[in-house]
Amino acid sequence: MDNKQHAAPVAPAAPAQETAPPPSYDSRQLLGRDGVAIITHQGQRYQLRQTKAGKLILTK
Template sequence: MALLLFDCENCLILVIILKIIILNIISIINKLSMVNNMTAPVAENTVETAKHTVKTDVIESQQLLGPAGKVSIQHNGELYQLRQTRTGKLILTK
């Protein structure tokens, strides 16, 4: 088994070289991380944000439409009718 003997001067140079290598690796990793974040699809970020910030009330369609299966809605001075078809779909007409 061979032992490698270094004098203090060589050890100091080795330590400095290793520090430089480590700092360069960290710098490269940080740059790659920034590039990955910048190239992430905008739609994904928007959807995630929307999921966490949008809260809507839920109302059962039967409660809204009543026994007749239709309701009139006034919106911005216009009258709309929301009705349920025979197949259970909803149609909004002006």
């Protein structure tokens, strides 16, 4: 007698949903010539600024 166990067939994976890429912004558009932008998130204000070295810093 054959005592081998047979695995149940595996259902094919559902096709991955394609999602739109996230919005993309050029930092110069956000920061303007002063290099500072205020971003409001869930009622809180954050300051996004560019340092002299060209890095971005987000502070509350």
